[in-house]
Amino acid sequence: MKALSLPPRLLMGPGPINCYPRVLQAMSTQLVGQYDPVMTAYMNEVMALYRQVFNTQNTQTLLIDGTSRAGIEAVLVSCLEPGDKVLVPIFGRFGHLLAEIAERADAEVHTIEVPWGEVFDPEQIEQAIRKIRPKVLALVQGDTSTTMLQPLEHIGAICRQYDVLFYSDATASIGGNPFETDAWQLDAVSVGLQKCLGGPSGSAPVTMSDRFVDCVRQRHHVEAGIRDPHHKDASGSRIRSNYFDLPMIMDYWGDERLNHHTEAASMLFCARECAVNLLEEGQQAVIERHKMAGVAMLAGIQAMNLAPFGNLKHKMNNVVGVYIPMGVEGEQIRSEMLNTFNIEIGTSFGPLKGKIWRIGTMGYNARQDAVLHTLQSLETVLRRAGHKLSPGAGVDAAMDVYAKAIA
Incomplete structure (x- = not known):
């Protein structure tokens, strides 16, 4: 068998891109056990680093092991119950993706659209929120299918006014464009590494506000430290995915370290280096x-x-x-x-x-x-x-x- 031998491509498309050399080097780091104090210390450090990347004070800021789509799915599947109303403003391909994932969670999905190459005014979104009264607004910030950047800075206040959870997929935009989680009053954000953060696809940093965490934790019942898989909340539903169950993932990353999966250590090292590279440069x-x-x-x-x-x-x-x-x-x-x-x-x-x-x-x-x-x-x-x-x-x-x- 021949060794890997790839051509020296310069990736100047919409992503993925060539990784920063220091990121590639980090991925070759030898492994330690998933509960080794060194490993858990790096997990804590990554959480702190990505709070800075997201510009947030959210305690629940962590990695989902998977591509950026895994982050999207974890957020939507964990917070949406069958019949929940979701509003998805679509201005490109990835708005359609958010709508599809929400539909698979059996949510009642409502969409509004503008022509590809345009974005939404806050008034258009507020009008739709007033009419639909959704539980969640799911909105892409940067959509590489159209190359457009949706302004978000006024949307959070609208969502708070109508008691709507505000989620954004910022995979294609974060790092290369301004993003202010707390200042813009976002409740959940998911991203990937393979765009402006300068890493490979395979890890999805997410951050969640306290009110978003309260929403997803209400769908669980924990007794004596053991999760009851048969418990149903008042609405009669529970999170349908084990892998993308955010409360379980939060318990894995938290002080309890409840086993959920084996953390993708090489991708954690990689994600850490992406954040360090960004923050060191400024x-x-x-x-x-x-x-x-x-x-x-x-x-x-x-x-x-x-x-x-x-x-x-x-x-x-x-x-x-x-x-x-x-x-x-x-x-x-x-x-x-x-x-x-x-x-x-x-x-x-x-x-x-x-x-x-x-x-x-x-x-x-x-x-x-x-x-x-x-x-x-x-x-x-x-x-x-x-x-x-x-x-x-x-x-x-x-x-x-x-x-x-x-x-």
């Missing part, structure tokens, strides 16, 4: 680096006679949608970028299938050389495919953005 510095890379990529794209997709006022810092120009075969361009230059850019799906590319600048790849290399390679492939552009204009425009920042 949250605002990392956001500014992502913003700079995103502005430079956008400037380069536009200088190459390419049109960006969506309302740029609400574009995420870390990804841009690019209309595929007339006369160019989009998948052929992506193939040549990958196989000739070892650069991956993203395709699209849903109503945007075959219409746009998605180019990311996130995590370890939110840096000048990666932006310039991608633009130069894309220019070469497009020029050879017959697209009309001014040679060198894209790279020059991006370099001008960086030069002005230094000046």
